[in-house]
Amino acid sequence: MASQMANIPALKELQGQLTTRMKKAVEDFRSSLLAARTGRASVHMLDNIRVDYYGSEMPINQLAQVTTPEAQLILVQPFDQGTVGLIEKAIRTSGQGFNPMHDGKVIRVPIPPMTEERRKEAVKNLAGVLEDHKTSIRNIRRDGNDAIKKAAKDKLISADDEKRATEETQQMTDAEIKTLEDMFKVKEKELMTV
Known part of the structure; x- marks a missing residue:
């Protein structure tokens, strides 16, 4: 019509x-x-998390490469190694229940199965x-x-x-x-x- x-x-x-x-x-x-969080890892799960980077709020995907190498894992590789701690803190305090770990270079965010x-x-x-x-x-x-x-x-x-x-x-x-x-x-x- x-x-x-x-x-x-x-x-x-x-x-x-x-x-x-x-x-x-x-x-x-x-x-x-x-x-939205599901039982499977998705790079978009971190889209709403902002990192305080030199006084401005930046989305994680502008500070790091975000990938999902496995169904239950998000891998965050910061472009600047100095931001590893900032990104990990932002993910941990986001209220989404993530428990990120890092080795100084890469942040691993395991996605537990949902109850x-x-x-x-x-x-x-x-x-x-x-x-x-x-x-x-x-x-x-x-x-x-x-x-x-x-x-x-x-x-x-x-x-x-x-x-x-x-x-x-x-x-x-x-x-x-x-x-x-x-x-x-x-x-x-x-x-x-x-």
Whole structure:
């Protein structure tokens, strides 16, 4: 179905903004899913950990090469050997339950198998993140609908155009929320599989 909003100059830019903002919310959720801890090692598990490096907060992947040579191990090789202790401390104090060890050159982060309780807790946390992102998409929809109403009030579009644009905005919202829910279901299944 071709977009009706794209045919109306007053709404073309709005549609682009709404689409961009919704896609950004979906990508942010995808990042949250990648960083979620599962029973298997993933380089993305350390994405949310920041290291205090000369007064600025830096992500680990900008200070070191992060690899997963085994299913239960993350290997962190700092570009600057002087940062080994800083990176290890950041991982240890991240609250994610990691117990990193280093030999002065490389940091090894063993990933213990997740207990049933930890799996359920991880799913519960991700469900909260899902709700936050769904709310974000609904807020974007509200902003779009407000802009459509204003355009109609200012006589830039007709009442029919307003109705079509509002319906289209709802369809975009429904599609993006379904995408979020589908991504969550896949991750939930991955988390609960032993």
